[in-house]
Amino acid sequence: MYKLIIMMGMMTIWLTAQLMQVEEELAMKTMYQSKRAVNRAAHAAAQQLDRTALAEGVLRINESEARSSASLYLRNNLALDEQGVPLPHSPLRHPVEVVALDIVNAEESFPYHYRNEAYDFEVTLQRPGVVMIVRIAHPRRFAVIDDRIWHIRGAAELVDRIVQDGS
Template sequence: MYKLMLIVLMAGLWMTAQALQIDEEMAMQLLDQSKRAVNRAAHAGAQQLDREALAEGRLRIDPAAASDYAMAYLRGNLQLDEAGAPLPNSPLKEPVRVLALDVINDDHSFPYVYRNETYDFEAVLDKPGVVFIVRVAYPRIFAALDPIEWDIKGVSELVFMEER
């Protein structure tokens, strides 16, 4: 009888360990998908030229357009609504919070070292760019475990064709 109880106990322990492993794998897939979404959003924001500055011969990013496009790309890639809450088909279950969306323009000298002490992030920009930091949470399978939260950082510079 005790062997039967041991087998049942071990099966329960094995299933719990397997569920924890699957939960961790799902969290890593969400982190990877979120990182790609943040990188794409930063890139989309960094490509929004200020047309008035361009007419004067200056390469400059339009901050309002950069913010709009970055948020649109983030919402599209992570399937979020206007408030950042996940839609029914989203891989997320918790709302995404935008922690920083900074546009670095020609009012800085390049190369420019961007530092954000709050989120422990540093990047070197050689030309105008966008820095995007969001917080993504992954609720765990077991309610007893705290959710996993990541501060996902992305940076992109203005891409342009140089004359030869």
């Protein structure tokens, strides 16, 4: 009888450990998916060239189009509505918050060293670019463990044929 009780206890411990491992894998999958979404959104924002400035020979990012494009890409890649609330088929359960969307334009001297002390992020940009920091929460299944909160960071530079060819 005591062996049966020990065996049941060991099975409970083993099942709990297995479920915690599965939860950890789901959290990492969500984090990587979110990181890819933030990178794509930053890249899309960085490609919004200001055509008027380009006509004058200045490589510059159109700030309003960049913000709009970043929001659109983030919403589409993470299945969010306009307020950042996850849709039913989204991998997330809590609202997503863009805590920083900084556009570094041609007014700066390059290479430009961007630093955000609040979120412990630094990046060096060689040309105009976009830096994006997004707050994402991953809900935990076990009540004894708090939700995971990530500040996912992404940066991208303006890349187009003019910059790449040097002409």
